Amino acid sequence: MAFAEFPVQSLMYITNRPELVFTEGKGSWLTDHNGKRYLDFVQGWAVNALGHSNEGMIQALEKQARKLLNPSPAFYNEPMLKLAQQLTDNSCFDKVFFANSGAEANEGAIKLARKWGRKHKNGAYEIITMDHSFHGRTLATMSASGKAGWDTIFAPQVPGFPKAELNDLASVEKLITDKTVGIMLEPVQGEGGVIPATREFMQGLRALADKHKLLFIVDEVQTGCGRCGTLFAYELSGVEPDIMTLGKGIGGGVPLSALLCKADVASFEAGDQGGTYNGNPLMTAVGSSVMEQLTAPGFLDDVKAKGEYLREQLLVLTKEFGLGGERGEGLLRALVLGKDIGPQLVEEAREMSPVGLLLNAPRPNLLRFMPALNVTREEIDQMIGMLRELLKKLA
Template sequence: MAFADEFPVQSLMYITNRPELVFTEGKGSWLTDQHGKRYLDFVQGWAVNCLGHSNPGMIEALTKQAHKIINPSPAFYNEPMIALAKLLTDHSGFDKVFFANSGAEANEGAIKLARKWGRKHKDGAYEIITMDHSFHGRTLATMSASGKAGWDTIFAPQVPGFPKAELNDLASVEALINDKTVGIMLEPVQGEGGVIPATREFMQGLRALADKHKLLFIVDEVQTGCGRCGTLFAHELSGVQPDIMTLGKGIGGGVPLSALMCTAAVASFEAGDQGGTYNGNPLMTAVGCSVIEQLTAPGFLQSVQDKGAYLREQLLALSGEFGLGGERGEGLLRALVLNRDIGPQLVEEARELQPQGLLLNAPRPNLLRFMPALNVEREEIDLMIGMLRGLLKKLA
């Protein structure tokens, strides 16, 4: 039977090319398709499934909450919403939390909050300096904030107010500051941009610049937060405290959940300024509680650091063996720099491997990005490296 006959995918709106496979089950670092073939998953929904597929703690939280209450309306408090907000503020330097459903929504909220703060405290300043090659989401405002090539024309005109600086170039940021500037926004590691970390010195310099000019320092931790970089939040690696932080992906471990966090001094929303039908939904925030509790359990983040160091060692060994361009990243968000534009080909051939496939991601043609579950086993890292080594030998 033809794939389209078995699965009438023509009813889905086209947004991207997808292979003819349907995933039916997942457990830990593995996915299974409609034919029973298993795939070692080093993408994990683009760093979403921080605890892998079918995490028992998440399943228990979801099931238990589903039997109690699913959606009382965001106009009322619910217990998981309150509990997750407290967990997040207890484990961070922030005082206030607003829950949403996606990273783009959280970033859109951060932009709105910064502009509201600028209206109240900085004579209507509204411009937010962002970085070239950055990625902040797919709403009109977050696309405008992003520095992704070509995004300035797809749905033009853009939302104004997002001048672009260069990552790790403090002078380029300072040159853009004027009386309309309200904040500086960046990813501590540019994920879609090619897994490029902001240096410790750059992050510290941005904090000093923000203090000097009375600006908001905003970190987009949608991809880097929730343990991905070996600390609960990636900005901790630089020893800085931002004014606003956004979370997504890992905070829900696979369910639609995100958060906008800020210090008490920045919390400027008034009644009616911000909202959303499913924001703070108890079903999602109950899962979020399980995720954060597991991430903050004794020894968990140290294990992420250890496995991140091990993955780095193995990727560097591959790079040396095949004359590649090295590796970079933080924790378990890492990239292997290739010596030519074979990233997409490696992704395709890795998926087609037999008897087991391998799921990889190439955000740039000359780059592979690795985003395994944070509880990935060392043996699974070895297996991935072995499979990739075989592919590199084939293409060499």
């Protein structure tokens, strides 16, 4: 079927898409409508933690689809309870609320913090967030984000999100007032350019939160679920947040997210929070399979090892082409290019033949790598080889 025959005109425009339609995927590979294969180092922006068409996820979907899809979030269901316990057993948190997307989870975190502030801090509602941060595309999460230009697109913004600088503790402290209820950040800014929060900064935020009786909130929509080499990125700094959000990897490709908190923060009352599909057994059964695979013996050690191997190979390219270096945690990494050739590299990588390469450039001067956590070293080598060929032309 030729691309011109697909009814693309029926879709609302939201972004520029290339003229290809993906039809199949397996592991680190996608296939388009012409049969061309692509090595996928984007994986839905870190969504497909276990790659495309993971067998464990497929089995969970098939089994649950024949039993129960959605009894309503007003009732308990078995996969919901199982996944909630898996998350609390493997984290520092006590309570879980399931949603469908990272933005929804973050919206829930904002609501929970404001509810807690009303109950325990005289109505405090402001949440200090970071410049260049990304928390989602709802009105509140866009307002919480520090993405350039987002303060005017759908103005007026939702108030209550003063912006500090990542890794600058003084910039956070000077924003604290009697209206402040919490501090929220990504342990690694993904859309901002794969910029990790330092261990010292994370520990300093925990101390600041304790000192001023604030909530420490981590947005782990992109960094959680093994992406950074530990199950959750907050573990890298040896801190315990009060609230955490998960998305992307927790569903491994299906729409699932979660809001987690400590028991003494769980302040919602009946009617405060909900959602038609939240915690439905079909999605949570898949999430449970993802968690089983992520917590299997040796899996996260393998992610750390492959993250280090990818780092080493990116440093080889840096030295070879005089680039600006690399940064990141685990298998969330960036190559700093030193010049604004990122979008051109992305396009030319996709157009390579006979095999294409899928990359992402969240900033014009860098590439972001988010492969499946079970990517092989051979696939990392293949990606590096393909990128080397492109850099010979463009760098």
